[in-house]
Amino acid sequence: MAENAAGDNxxxxxxxxxxxxxxxxxxxxVARAMANFGLADLRLVTPRDGWPNxxxxxxxxxxDHVIDAARVFDDLPSAIADLNFVLATTARxxxxxxxxxxxxxxxxxxxxxxxxxxxxxxxxxxxxxxxxNEEVGQADAIVxxxxxxxxxxxxxxxxxxxxxxxxxxxRSDRPNFSAPDRRPAEKQVLxxxxxxxxxxxxxxxxxxxxxxxxxxxxxxxxxxxRPGFSADEIAVLRxxxxxxxxxxxxxxxxxxxxx
Numbered sequence: 409m410a411e412n413a414a415g416d417n418x419x420x421x422x423x424x425x426x427x428x429x430x431x432x433x434x435x436x437x438v439a440r441a442m443a444n445f446g447l448a449d450l451r452l453v454t455p456r457d458g459w460p461n462x463x464x465x466x467x468x469x470x471x472d473h474v475i476d477a478a479r480v481f482d483d484l485p486s487a488i489a490d491l492n493f494v495l496a497t498t499a500r501x502x503x504x505x506x507x508x509x510x511x512x513x514x515x516x517x518x519x520x521x522x523x524x525x526x527x528x529x530x531x532x533x534x535x536x537x538x539x540x541n542e543e544v545g546q547a548d549a550i551v552x553x554x555x556x557x558x559x560x561x562x563x564x565x566x567x568x569x570x571x572x573x574x575x576x577x578x579r580s581d582r583p584n585f586s587a588p589d590r591r592p593a594e595k596q597v598l599x600x601x602x603x604x605x606x607x608x609x610x611x612x613x614x615x616x617x618x619x620x621x622x623x624x625x626x627x628x629x630x631x632x633x634r635p636g637f638s639a640d641e642i643a644v645l646r647x648x649x650x651x652x653x654x655x656x657x658x659x660x661x662x663x664x665x666x667x
Contacts, residue, residue: 420522421575422495423449423529424568425487427543430456430535436467436475437565438532443471445572450478451487451529484531484543489596492526493518493636496539496547497567499560505630507549514551515574526591530571532564545626546595548633592636601642602629608653 424442429435429452439450452459459480468475481487488494495514496506509517518528531547533539544550553562553570562570606625615621637645 420519421447421449422518423451423488423491423527425451425453425484425494425529425531426455426564427453427484427531427539428456428534429564432457432461432463433467434535434564435461435478436464436469436471437563438568439464439468439471439474439478441565441569441572442474443468444569445576447572447575448474448477450474452478452480453484453487454482455480484546485595485599488529488531488546489594489599490527491529491595492592493521493528494531494547494595495528495549495551496531496544497533497551497553497571498538498544499552499555499562500538505627505634506544506547507634509549509551511551511553511570511574512578514549515571515578517549518575519578521592524591530568532567535564541626542622545629546633548592548636591638593639593642597639597642598633598637601632601646604646605649608649 424438424447426435426438429438432455435450435452435455442448442450455461457463459478460475465472465475479487495509495518514530521528530551531539531543533543551571553560553567555562602625605628609615610621615624632645
């Protein structure tokens, strides 16, 4: 199992999630960078050339434990379903309501949540054009690197190496963190709420036009994911939404009781 390979304090060591990686060589170099700094949970979302991939193993430079433990997922929600906190790496400014962090802040956030037992993950996009807005929308915050704007492109292995280095440096020399008061819900709990909420809003005319629906849902997801609600808090929200859904003004006839 990847968690066992990660060693002790696995909650401090985030999953590395590559979304539609194109080249096996790049996956292998990512595995090598992860192994350099003690990371082992590698997740691949629909790799272009399939999996397993011998080019990945050849370029991993004996990081076979990372390659062997790598897991493949058909979509991003499945890849992050068990995680409590997810960062999306991007070099471009995005619209929306996401908190933007530098690598040091981001790794401190992961470490602080790890003390409370939360599991984190970091998303890395395609070699040519990174993550799309919908994928960024499934993360809790954005992490971006302080590179020269005139030459902002990093390959995947470089980006993973930078984050892995900051994580390792933070574990050996970081400020004291107090455990968070609550543990953010796993993504599958959050996604289940959105799966329930979208059709409920659709039936009640929340989406002004069908064309605006994707953007409105993206904005709503950004607003409701930013606080990092716990599973108990999501249950409270669903209870509130359900009560509003069933609301009838006092004295109004019950359904099926029309006269």
